[in-house]
Amino acid sequence: xxxxxxxxxxxxxxxxxxxxxxxxxxxxxxxxxxxxxxxxxxxxxxxxxxxxxxxxxxxxxxxxxxxxxxxxxxxxxxxxxxxxxxxxxxxxxxxxxxxxxxxxxxxxxxxxxxxxxxxxxxxxxxxxxxxxxxxxxxxxxxxxxxxxxxxxxxxxxxxxxxxxxxxxxxxxxxxxxxxxxxxxxxxxxxxxxxxxxxxxxxxxxxxxxxxxxxxxxxxxxxxx
Numbered sequence: 001x002x003x004x005x006x007x008x009x010x011x012x013x014x015x016x017x018x019x020x021x022x023x024x025x026x027x028x029x030x031x032x033x034x035x036x037x038x039x040x041x042x043x044x045x046x047x048x049x050x051x052x053x054x055x056x057x058x059x060x061x062x063x064x065x066x067x068x069x070x071x072x073x074x075x076x077x078x079x080x081x082x083x084x085x086x087x088x089x090x091x092x093x094x095x096x097x098x099x100x101x102x103x104x105x106x107x108x109x110x111x112x113x114x115x116x117x118x119x120x121x122x123x124x125x126x127x128x129x130x131x132x133x134x135x136x137x138x139x140x141x142x143x144x145x146x147x148x149x150x151x152x153x154x155x156x157x158x159x160x161x162x163x164x165x166x167x168x169x170x171x172x173x174x175x176x177x178x179x180x181x182x183x184x185x186x187x188x189x190x191x192x193x194x195x196x197x198x199x200x201x202x203x204x205x206x207x208x209x210x211x212x213x214x215x216x217x218x219x220x221x222x223x224x
Contacts, residue, residue: 080167
């Protein structure tokens, strides 16, 4: 009787290990098939992949459209104009900016909205920086969606001592798109966006409110 029980235990153990081995082999085979086709047998993942691929196709189509409209010959020229009629011509070529009539080596591009509190708070400090470095620094304000906020611009300038060139041109948004594309930033940008250029080459950018001392430090480092 003892021998029979021991024999049965060995028999069950053998069946258990055999079943476990079969499960492992089936699992490895399934894993191998999934590596070859990661969406096999997984409808949720397959559906998600379709959405991702569709988004990628839309992004590619948008990029191709931007390349055609913004860079027809690898260079696009924008005319920025303030409310007094003063203009500055800026060309964009593979991310580098060419300032046709700005002599200062350091240029700050300040993309802002009139309703934003951080934009209001930063404007007077940028004006102070330009006054402190008149021969080295030129601040260019770029009003986003100027058609929607043009009526508020003079109030913004007066209340926040924005004593620097501010473009209200209809080309502002196209110019902003060209800069954002080079910086690999979303078109849903955090304002203000402050971008520093030296000799037309990108140096650094800041999204949102940052201490003005950081910007001043960068300017001084460039001028040393």
